[in-house]
Amino acid sequence: MSIGHLLEDFGTFAGGNLVEMTDVLLEEQRLEAFENGYQAGWDDSIKATQDDTGRFSSEFSQTLSDMSFTYQEAYSGLLKGLRPLIDQIVGTVVPDIAKQTLIPRISEILDKLVAEHGRLPTVITVAPGQSRALEQIVDEHDALPVTLREDPTLVDGQLGIRIGDMAEQEIDLGALLSSISGAIDAHFNTEFSEQKDIA
Numbered sequence: 001m002s003i004g005h006l007l008e009d010f011g012t013f014a015g016g017n018l019v020e021m022t023d024v025l026l027e028e029q030r031l032e033a034f035e036n037g038y039q040a041g042w043d044d045s046i047k048a049t050q051d052d053t054g055r056f057s058s059e060f061s062q063t064l065s066d067m068s069f070t071y072q073e074a075y076s077g078l079l080k081g082l083r084p085l086i087d088q089i090v091g092t093v094v095p096d097i098a099k100q101t102l103i104p105r106i107s108e109i110l111d112k113l114v115a116e117h118g119r120l121p122t123v124i125t126v127a128p129g130q131s132r133a134l135e136q137i138v139d140e141h142d143a144l145p146v147t148l149r150e151d152p153t154l155v156d157g158q159l160g161i162r163i164g165d166m167a168e169q170e171i172d173l174g175a176l177l178s179s180i181s182g183a184i185d186a187h188f189n190t191e192f193s194e195q196k197d198i199a
Contacts, residue, residue: 079191090181098157098173105171106137106161113163114144120164121145127154134159 110122122144126134131148138146154160157173 079188083188086184087181090177090184094180095157095173095177098176102171102173103134103136106134106159107140109161109169109171110137110141110144110146110163113161113167113169117163117166119144120166121147122161122163123147123149125149125151125154125160125162127156127158128152130156130159 106124113122122141124134124137124146126148128150131150134148138148151160155174157177158171160168160170162168
């Protein structure tokens with residue numbers, strides 16, 4: 001028994017126009033198919049590049065943000081770690097340095113006052129018990145009549161220098177150290193405030 005009745009018969013043309021395929025037409029269709037395929041590939045490539053660029057840009061932005069946050073944390077930690085050291089330096093080292101440089105500073109002031117006003121009687125007023133430490137000044141300026149006088153209203157680190165009745169200058173190491181401490185406090189407070197604002 002034959003199964004031909006089950007299959008479609010392509011032997012007869014069912015209507016329409018017969019299309020003949022020439023070499024030119026075939027080449028044009030191949031070229032068109034190539035162009036369409038090439039354009040589709042190019043479009044896919046551009047889309048993939050844009051997607052990758054967007055993803056990389058987002059990841060890069062996040063990495064920079066993480067790095068900035070890490071830097072801020074490290075900087076803040078460094079400041080917090082340095083604060084006790086700087087406070088200790090201001091509390092111990094700076095006063096010693098100030099006291100060690102006091103005599104050279106007084107000599108410098110005396111030389112300046114003598115240059116401006118001549119060799120007039122000079123009085124250095126110091127806190128009680130401090131005149132002995134400054135006797136070196138009297139010895140160094142033996143051509144200048146220098147008198148050391150103790151004043152109970154002054155405290156350690158305060159002194160006044162007066163030449164004749166014309167000029168007077170004061171030195172207050174305590175006030176100087178307080179201003180240094182205040183400047184350091186202000187600096188750290190500003191830094192920590194800026195760190196909080198950034199975070």
